[in-house]
Amino acid sequence: MLLSIDTSAGTSVAVVDRDRGIIAEHSEADTRRHAEVIGELIARCLTDAGVAVTGLSGVAVGMGPGPFTGLRVGIAAAQSFALGAARPVVRVVSHDAIAYGHYASGGSGPLLVTTDARRRELYWSEYAGADEQGLPVRVEGPGLSSPDPIASRDIRRLDAQEVSAGALGTLAEAMHLHGRSFAGEEPLYLRSPDVTLAAGPKRVSG
Amino acid sequence: MTREHRAHEPLVLGIETSCDETGVGIVRGTTLLANVIASSMDEHARYGGVVPEIAARAHLEALTPTLTTALEQADVTLADLDAVAVTSGPGLSGALMVGVGAAKALAVSLDKPLYAVNHLVGHVGADVLTGEDVEHPTVALLVSGGHTSLLLVRDLVNDVEMLGETIDDAAGEAFDKVARLLGLPYPGGPEIDRAAASGDPTAIRFPRGLSLPKDMEKHRYDFSFSGLKTAVARWVEQRRDAGEEVPVADVAASFREAVADVLITKAVAACRDLGVPRLLLGGGVVANARVRALAEERCAAAGIALRIPPFSLCTDNGAMIAALGAQLVAAGRPPSGLGFGADSTLPVTSIQA
Numbered sequence: 034m035l036l037s038i039d040t041s042a043g044t045s046v047a048v049v050d051r052d053r054g055i056i057a058e059h060s061e062a063d064t065r066r067h068a069e070v071i072g073e074l075i076a077r078c079l080t081d082a083g084v085a086v087t088g089l090s091g092v093a094v095g096m097g098p099g100p101f102t103g104l105r106v107g108i109a110a111a112q113s114f115a116l117g118a119a120r121p122v123v124r125v126v127s128h129d130a131i132a133y134g135h136y137a138s139g140g141s142g143p144l145l146v147t148t149d150a151r152r153r154e155l156y157w158s159e160y161a162g163a164d165e166q167g168l169p170v171r172v173e174g175p176g177l178s179s180p181d182p183i184a185s186r187d188i189r190r191l192d193a194q195e196v197s198a199g200a201l202g203t204l205a206e207a208m209h210l211h212g213r214s215f216a217g218e219e220p221l222y223l224r225s226p227d228v229t230l231a232a233g234p235k236r237v238s239g
Numbered sequence: 240m241t242r243e244h245r246a247h248e249p250l251v252l253g254i255e256t257s258c259d260e261t262g263v264g265i266v267r268g269t270t271l272l273a274n275v276i277a278s279s280m281d282e283h284a285r286y287g288g289v290v291p292e293i294a295a296r297a298h299l300e301a302l303t304p305t306l307t308t309a310l311e312q313a314d315v316t317l318a319d320l321d322a323v324a325v326t327s328g329p330g331l332s333g334a335l336m337v338g339v340g341a342a343k344a345l346a347v348s349l350d351k352p353l354y355a356v357n358h359l360v361g362h363v364g365a366d367v368l369t370g371e372d373v374e375h376p377t378v379a380l381l382v383s384g385g386h387t388s389l390l391l392v393r394d395l396v397n398d399v400e401m402l403g404e405t406i407d408d409a410a411g412e413a414f415d416k417v418a419r420l421l422g423l424p425y426p427g428g429p430e431i432d433r434a435a436a437s438g439d440p441t442a443i444r445f446p447r448g449l450s451l452p453k454d455m456e457k458h459r460y461d462f463s464f465s466g467l468k469t470a471v472a473r474w475v476e477q478r479r480d481a482g483e484e485v486p487v488a489d490v491a492a493s494f495r496e497a498v499a500d501v502l503i504t505k506a507v508a509a510c511r512d513l514g515v516p517r518l519l520l521g522g523g524v525v526a527n528a529r530v531r532a533l534a535e536e537r538c539a540a541a542g543i544a545l546r547i548p549p550f551s552l553c554t555d556n557g558a559m560i561a562a563l564g565a566q567l568v569a570a571g572r573p574p575s576g577l578g579f580g581a582d583s584t585l586p587v588t589s590i591q592a
Contacts, residue, residue, distance in 0.1 A: 068336040072343030072353075072577030079347070086348050101292060102333045105299050109337045110344035112303045117317055117348030220299065226292035230285065234420040237472040238480075 037202025040107025041099025049202030097221035132169035253561025256338030257330025264558025272313035324564025328585030335581035352574035364563035383522035384411030403460025438492030
């Protein structure tokens with residue numbers, strides 16, 4: 034059983050089980066309230082699932098891509114929850130959870146997943162389809178792009194507003210079951226910090 | 240340990256991520272058990288100041304290792320804790336949110352109460368860890384790269400009042416900016432201090448911000464360092480324009496004197512005006528030799544008891560957050576719950592969020 038957290042879009046938390054699927058899931062769509070809601074969503078999921086922290090085998094977390102500030106809240110929460118629970122963290126590309134949900138509900142074939150990257154840009158990942166275990170096969174991305182090159186692509190598109198921690202957690206369970214490797218420790222910011230080196234002190238006298 | 244004893248000596252872990260220091264401290268009541276700090280200062284050096292996004296990314300990387308090291312140092316386990324405390328403001332939003340998110344999840348995973356505390360009051364709270372009797376009321380002068388605040392602390396957990404603060408740059412920021420225009424590296428404080436050692440503090444009379452009678456009416460306890468920075472820049476430019484060499488040591492010493500003078504003058508005035516014979520210094524600028532010396536000299540002359548905690552408790556750290564959390568627990572305060580957010584402008588009257 035896993036606690037699953039994703040804050041790459043809104044804030045989504047779930048408790049999932051390999052056999053029973055999503056046992057509890059609570060989400061807040063607001064993309065600017067991650068720090069406010071994360072604790073309550075975790076607590077509610079544990080209560081609704083009727084599971085003690087010791088009953089969990091790990092914590093799954095979406096590593097993005099997603100806007101920095103919110104994305105970090107989920108990753109920080111997952112890491113410290115795992116430390117407190119003395120359980121491992123497993124990391125998943127958030128777009129993979131969207132694609133997994135698509136294929137699990139009957140979709141098939143090539144798919145382009147996009148999410149809002151703000152500043153009139155999109156995060157995107159391209160999938161060839163689902164493999165024999167139903168896991169999404171990502172062939173390109175995640176990447177960052179202006180909308181135009183994406184609009185001109187001849188491929189089925191899924192523009193997601195939210196990422197379900199339930200889908201992310203069940204994907205993590207499936208990945209673990211089939212011995213797949215998880216994502217790395219580096220958050221998928223896909224943007225450098227906004228900072229430019231100043232040329233030097235400005236003149237103050239005329 | 241008996242239940243009653245535990246209530247007065249709670250074991251609290253504190254998390255601080257309001258600026259560029261990832262701090263985790265552990266205290267038992269007023270006893271310091273661990274104070275571990277990871278700083279991203281070096282990553283900001285080439286930009287001449289703290290870059291919020293770089294600081295926030297560094298917090299996420301550093302937090303778990305810092306927590307683990309603090310627990311090892313304190314030789315306690317997470318299960319032993321009575322409460323978790325975290326800085327919820329004031330500070331850089333994105334940086335604060337890393338600590339807030341982590342602290343909430345940690346508290347839920349451990350089923351421990353969580354206290355969201357004020358960063359500035361935390362600086363005052365650090366004083367309880369020095370092992371000496373702390374008396375209130377006290378005036379507190381907190382000076383760092385992000386803050387320049389003069390507080391009246393009547394009671395650490397009940398009654399803290401903001402007397403005044405900077406209306407533009409923080410004092411530490413002024414040190415960074417002046418260091419830069421003198422061609423000295425970041426952070427500017429230690430560099431200015433070093434350069435000033437061989438300079439004449441009376442060589443140049445730089446302005447003391449908000450010290451004229453007309454300013455004192457409205458801004459008696461407020462500070463301003465933007466005009467001072469500009470005055471230094473203008474003075475340096477005039478020398479350079481005239482093809483003269485800039486006497487770096489004299490400029491550094493005179494600038495430092497102007498900062499130290501205005502800080503200590505206003506702090507001592509507050510003590511006198513309010514009849515409070517105690518002054519506590521906190522914040523990273525306390526490391527400045529001249530600020531300390533001037534505070535010692537003027538407090539001694541005015542009969543004010545001066546307190547300066549060890550430097551590791553003056554800069555941003557998690558131990559002060561844990562200490563304030565422990566005071567709140569000992570005072571019987573209910574925990575903050577899980578619904579609070581990061582508040583970049585949290586007022587000092589909100590000791591606990």
